[in-house]
Amino acid sequence: MIKIAQLSCGTEYSSVQYEIEKAARSVGAKVVYPDVSYADVNEAVRRFGFSPRSPQLRLMIARAARLADEKYDADAVFITTCFRCAEAALVRNELRRFIQENTKLPVVTYSFTERLKAAQLLTRMEALVTIVTRKDVLARERQAGLTAGIDSGSSTTKALIMENNKIIGKDWTSSGDVVQSATSVLENAMKEAGVEFKQIEAMGVTGYGRFTLGKHFGAKLVQEELTVNSKGAVWLAERQHGEATILDIGGMDNKAITVRDGVPDNFTMGGICAGASGRFLEMTSKRLKIEIEDLGRLADKGNWRNAKMNSYCSVFGIQDLVTTLGEGKSFEDVAAAACHSVAEQVYEQQLQEIDVRHPIIQVGGTSLISGLVTAVGEVLGERPIVPPNSQYIGAVGGALLSSGFL
């Protein structure tokens, strides 16, 4: 059984410890707590160099030191503290860095509220387990045979057919019924590829509908989107070796993943506010009565500084937008401001939790909105790489990784 070491503060008093353990159990893992002696704590804090006042944070540091010194056996690390606690946020992030510098263990950080449910942690826990247990699958760099990948996302469903390391068919649609949407895009992708379902040797499915689709199609690979998307992104960007950061601003949540040779070693997955996701850009384009495909081009012609939108919330963000339009600002400036607002929030809320590595590869449907890519580039000081077919990362990853089962 995979052992996930929990370094935490406040979980037992927030009614969430049970949910954390439930999430781990549901992906075949077990939460463990590195044991430390009383004498270890002060020594570990001295060595770490940051001395928090809260004893539980000091205990977290001592537990991390046990992992760093290989005195406690674990396969992955989950670092979690209360949302809105400044002292804990500092320790959480620095401990994540400490673990990465001193171990090879995959690590994920999370700040919880009392409303945390196991389902919210499922993808993160599953990704930790995948990284540990499927190293051989994740090491695959070339697709072989004839395989299909389906990405059942919150906003769109994508299907893609690959043969001998080439994309030969693809399609996407807005997500409706999980099976119907997937069947429709798969049929269109197969039609473009000129193949029939019975010829497909393996299939990989990912995204929110992966379990349903996995059963329906008898997929050989049913895997969370963090690891699958990473593989798809580095394959599309031809960056299978070395380091990179993959940024996927999705319809419902955002993922920022650091990879080394195509394998993720740290990730954040945010979904606190729609104001920092692709959904906000959808709302903006509806208000501007334009297609979302045109929003990016419009934004590229505008200047966000002329129409500031500073809201963290999509509802208030739209209020800002209405006010700005009422003031007579141009659609171009408003579109640019909306893109800048999303990019800034992704930076503030998520990219602070990982050490950004270069290059930055921006993927997912929102990477087709050029104004958003421009805004991300401005905020990060480096224009991201957007590979061709960047919206198909999950489907490419599914087709690529499933060929490992042939």
Place this chain on the structure above:
Amino acid sequence: MKIFISPPNSLILFDLVERFGHEPLGAMAAIQERIDNIELDMPPMNVTLDDVIGGLKYAGVEVPSGIRGRLSLWGPLIDTADAAIIVEDPPFSFGCVGCERSDEMVKYMLHRRGIPVISVKYPENSEEAKAAVGRIKEFLEGLK
């Protein structure tokens, strides 16, 4: 009389209060009640979502859930306490609630209630320990 102890999970303080004929109010009782009477299955502290929401009585929603969860346990005890003993800066082995901010809030709530409170510095040696126990004894006897 009902005496709130801080740290609330200090076994030594709990014992001292009982020895001098008072009823100690601490973590053990609050958690035991959840195990025995409500039969909650949320180990290790049996704090539930309703408890954390109940903690809003003592701290606003912007306060981290871990603090509100703690205050939902200690708060009702503080509300009913007749007096309190606070040991300042103890090591974890003496008793600890894990969170500095919760600890500060508990002390503030005790002082705000205006009940008799004694603050004793954690002793560093046996002489100081004898003196600290002596002060606590005197305080508890004085309450009778």
